[in-house]
Amino acid sequence: MRGFDLARGLVAGLLALWLLPAQASHGVYEGTVGKQAIVLTLGSQNALYQGTYAYQRYRTPIRLKPTLNFSSVLAMDELDEQGLPVARLQFNDLMNYRQQEQVRGTWTSYRTGKTLPIALKLVGLVDSDRSWPQPVTTLLQSASTKRWYFQVPMPGNDQRITTVEVMDKATGKLLVSLAIAAPGCPNQGVDTLQLQGEGEQLRIAFKDCTFPGFRWNEGGGSFAPLP
Incomplete structure (x- = not known):
């Protein structure tokens, strides 16, 4: 009986490990x-x-x-x-x-x-153990506007993003780096960013994150954190 319980416990443990989500x-x-x-x-x-x-x-x-x-x-x-x-x-x-x-x-x-x-x-x-060959790997985002596209720099073994790079489509150069307040937002790969609205109403939001995001200020020509 003891051997049966031990085997059943081993199977349950292996099953629990198998059900754990794999690292992205x-x-x-x-x-x-x-x-x-x-x-x-x-x-x-x-x-x-x-x-x-x-x-x-x-x-x-x-x-x-x-x-x-x-x-x-x-x-x-x-x-x-x-x-x-x-x-x-x-x-x-x-x-x-x-x-x-x-x-x-x-x-x-x-x-x-x-x-x-x-x-x-x-x-x-980039995965849970490393970023290769550089200490930071930049992930292109699916969301974009007519003027900008976006990138998320990710270091190895860091599952939360802390920075968003706003890139100019016309030149391919960095417009601004936006810092996300600690503890950051979960890394959702290419779909981490979610854009809402257009022009003056454009907002950058983040999937599964409590950080309120950023809004574009056309008059000031900059992004500002939402309160």
Whole structure:
């Protein structure tokens, strides 16, 4: 009886460990779709992938539909501004438990059927243990405006964000770094930021966070923390 209870306890313990959420891993890739240079941020947790990419020429983030995947080949839908799928991105030889250094695949338009090759190289990685190769890895955000796109710098083994970088689409240069008051906000990968409103009414909010966010002041030409 004692042996049975011990075995049952061991099984319960292993099951509890298996049910624990896996730590998220986010990779930053640079490369090409066809002949166009792109940057891609791809995150995974419990086999759920989320991602966004941008053409270096235009600097407008393009959201990929979150996808559950258990194979070495990952296929994700590219979404338009209305959230409708317009193309399929397929990444080959992408392993579930870690990000690959070299990834190849295809981009295929749903409208025309045109296919372009994808060639990517891993240039940055952040997870619960490390940020490689630099102490901070910058994650491109899906949310953007006509004037700006946004990045979140993440150090290794830090699950909360403390800074948001506002980037100028016209130049690709940093406009301002916005500091988030302690203890920061949970890292939600490419969907950490949530934009509300337009122009003078633009607000930067954060998913699953009590920090009130920032609002754009057109007259002062700056972002101010909300009270």
